[in-house]
Amino acid sequence: MRVSMAEKYELMGCIQCGRCTAGCPVSLRTHLNVRRVVYDGMRGVGPKDAKALPSAWNCTTCSNCTERCPKGVKPMELVIGLRSAAIEKGRIEPTIRDALESTLKHGNPWGRGREKRTEWAEELGVPVAAEGEAIPLLFYVGCTPAYDPEAQSVATALVALFKAAGVEYSTLGTSESCCGNDIRRMGEEGLFEMLVDGNKEEFGGHEIGTIVTGSPHCMNTFKNEYGEMPSEVLHYSQLLASLIEEGKLTFKGKVEKKVTFHDACFLGKHNGIYDEPRTVLEAIPGVEFEEMDRSRERALCCEGGGGRMWVEAVEERGERLAETRVKDAVALGADYLVTACPFCLLTLQDAVKTSGNEGKIEIIDLAALAAMAL
Numbered sequence: 001m002r003v004s005m006a007e008k009y010e011l012m013g014c015i016q017c018g019r020c021t022a023g024c025p026v027s028l029r030t031h032l033n034v035r036r037v038v039y040d041g042m043r044g045v046g047p048k049d050a051k052a053l054p055s056a057w058n059c060t061t062c063s064n065c066t067e068r069c070p071k072g073v074k075p076m077e078l079v080i081g082l083r084s085a086a087i088e089k090g091r092i093e094p095t096i097r098d099a100l101e102s103t104l105k106h107g108n109p110w111g112r113g114r115e116k117r118t119e120w121a122e123e124l125g126v127p128v129a130a131e132g133e134a135i136p137l138l139f140y141v142g143c144t145p146a147y148d149p150e151a152q153s154v155a156t157a158l159v160a161l162f163k164a165a166g167v168e169y170s171t172l173g174t175s176e177s178c179c180g181n182d183i184r185r186m187g188e189e190g191l192f193e194m195l196v197d198g199n200k201e202e203f204g205g206h207e208i209g210t211i212v213t214g215s216p217h218c219m220n221t222f223k224n225e226y227g228e229m230p231s232e233v234l235h236y237s238q239l240l241a242s243l244i245e246e247g248k249l250t251f252k253g254k255v256e257k258k259v260t261f262h263d264a265c266f267l268g269k270h271n272g273i274y275d276e277p278r279t280v281l282e283a284i285p286g287v288e289f290e291e292m293d294r295s296r297e298r299a300l301c302c303e304g305g306g307g308r309m310w311v312e313a314v315e316e317r318g319e320r321l322a323e324t325r326v327k328d329a330v331a332l333g334a335d336y337l338v339t340a341c342p343f344c345l346l347t348l349q350d351a352v353k354t355s356g357n358e359g360k361i362e363i364i365d366l367a368a369l370a371a372m373a374l
Helices: 005-011 034-042 064-068 075-088 094-106 143-147 152-165 181-185 189-204 216-225 236-245 275-283 321-331 342-354 366-372
Strands: 135-140 208-213 232-235 258-261 336-339 362-365
Touching: 034 075, 064 075, 075 181, 094 189, 143 152, 143 342, 152 236, 152 362, 152 366, 181 189, 181 216, 208 216, 208 236, 216 232, 232 236, 236 275, 236 366, 258 275, 275 366, 321 336, 321 342, 336 342, 336 366, 342 362, 362 366
Parallel strands: 135 208, 208 232, 258 336, 336 362
Antiparallel strands: none
């Protein structure tokens, strides 16, 4: 990988203190050494093939390294650059290649046709904006809540909550395309730019007041990586917290369960959204909420971000971080481990099975939990 002088100058700020590697959750169970990645980047060293990367495909882009660096170096961006170099040479895993090709052809990385994007909403009367129609509040569903059977619970729950709160909203229907958050993190900068241009053109065809996303990954990329946006962008937990505080969303039922909350990296570490999900949790009647020891800024990554949903080959040692997360919640005596990210939802649900904790705890999305109390 070639590193420009400007990039090398930024990397030269690294003082080799090791805080990036010491704080890296993935380094606990793989051979990823962030400090080594930065050092190689300073020397202009890159991979001869994707597998020769210093475990860069293991990185979840959780942003721990960037947040903890005392010199403002951005190791996460270097990892993305290393992946881009591998992709340019065509040296990528078939699962990543398929995800990228599907996004180019169908507007989503899950290999599903665009016409199937709204199947989850067929019986719910979800409004779809007409061409050129103004949209005071756009519910941007996202690929995973639209296509994955388990994650669809996020979308259906939000529809119920919007109805209960009297929220007027619209969706883009089958015109909605991938936000590109994980496409960029897989290293496909060209495809990411295509998605940015296409989505901005689609958004520009409507006068949009606010965009509310079903995933923190979508919120992050719209807010932080699309440049100037014509609309405010919120994660759904922010909207629900506001509706609760304004008295527009109230709960008639009870959920008498002990719960704990998993802070998704792209909600918390990347965007500092910690209080709003807890505002929602604490407003649900009957809920007994208790924090895990590793919460908020110290929360353990589930390993679902950074394109890892489409990466199969990982140099594993020890248990998966999602399994550790599940065990922490079980030890706390929680009935539900709640999250507000569809990737976390799927990763943690799988970890319940692989860690032998089926029947001991349930993974549920925040929106789904709130909808249980309507």
